[in-house]
Amino acid sequence: MMELTRKGEYAIRGIIHLAQLPPGKVALISEIAEATGVPQTFLAKILQNFAKIGIVQSFRGAGGGFMLGRSASKITLREVVEAVEGPIVPNRCLIGSGTCERDSTCGVHPVWRCHW
Amino acid sequence: MMELTRKGEYAIRGIIHLAQLPPGKVALISEIAEATGVPQTFLAKILQNFAKIGIVQSFRGAGGGFMLGRSASKITLREVVEAVEGPIVPNRCLIGSGTCERDSTCGVHPVWRCHW
DNA sequence: TATAAAAAGACTAAACTGGTCTTATAGGTG
DNA sequence: CACCTATAAGACCAGTTTAGTCTTTTTATA
Incomplete structure (x- = not known):
């Protein structure tokens, strides 16, 4: 929700x-x-x-x-x-670089980043 | 969050x-x-x-x-x-009219409604 | 029939939500 | 100073949600 x-x-x-x-x-x-x-x-x-x-x-x-x-x-x-x-951000992986271990491989990351 | x-x-x-x-x-x-x-x-x-x-x-x-x-x-x-x-909506009171008992008196409702 | 795969449902630990209750502390007033 | 009025702080708690796991069942293929 x-x-x-x-x-x-x-x-x-x-x-x-x-x-x-x-x-x-x-x-x-x-x-x-x-x-x-x-x-x-x-x-x-x-x-x-x-x-x-x-x-x-x-x-x-x-x-x-x-x-x-x-x-x-x-x-x-x-x-x-x-x-x-807390921060209004759709995904934890956007909070700061290094917080998500999938950062370098996950194809979803750049999409979030670009639209946020 | x-x-x-x-x-x-x-x-x-x-x-x-x-x-x-x-x-x-x-x-x-x-x-x-x-x-x-x-x-x-x-x-x-x-x-x-x-x-x-x-x-x-x-x-x-x-x-x-x-x-x-x-x-x-x-x-x-x-x-x-x-x-x-579930639905992406910032506040329960926007889900449907009648769901919030403060609907008629609360000054915040019309603001939410207008910006959503 | 045997096997491969998803479907369904019961179960769980941990965290979060939405509070309450008690005690402490700070500031006015007589 | 004593007393009263208020917020501050922190412990506590029941219920719900989250993020799963495990087991059993059903369906399709070879």
Whole structure:
């Protein structure tokens, strides 16, 4: 199934919710979870990860919460998806040269490479 | 990981092997498996499935084996991939209307739909 | 009939998915 | 300082999927 996982779908929903907030406003995880219909602790994990790579900013303690780490126009859907799902690439053998031992003999490799 | 599974990769290798044979020639599963570096019983499953949907033709008994079910030019990579991995669609909510209960309220849906 | 080959189906270990739960830590407030 | 509010971190878990293997059956040929 070449589909997003739940995690990917949830990540997008969360980011979009944050993007629609007035700039500078922080949102509680409980609020985001409720609005997006995502299990709160699961969404928290996702956003915590995003905080590490700068897509969102998090604030602990009273008055804390989450907001985007930079302006929405500088965050791509692809970036969000790849952050949770890993690189969008049709085949492992394209990730880097040397990762596939069939690289030199397999007739499929050059085709993938050319179309990607 | 938005990647092909092993099964998808193996399927492609198998089909390409068959496509490179002289037309009308049947290949033993053992031969295909060896040439493509795929575990034989696993590849057999894949090709047996392809036989059911007509992508390949199979012949049992002595002198049997596999060949393409139609000319290679009429078989698309997408068809092969979708046959093993399921439909290539980024999000479950696009599969059919009514499959997602957030359909009417979710701001993400129309975006997906429009770009797909 | 013997043999060669695919077909079918049961079975398995390991990894991944989609979470939950508990504890720790950081920041405000009185 | 004490207390409360929030995120952070990490252990844990059931269920599903992946990537196979193994055995038995069926079919075709010589």
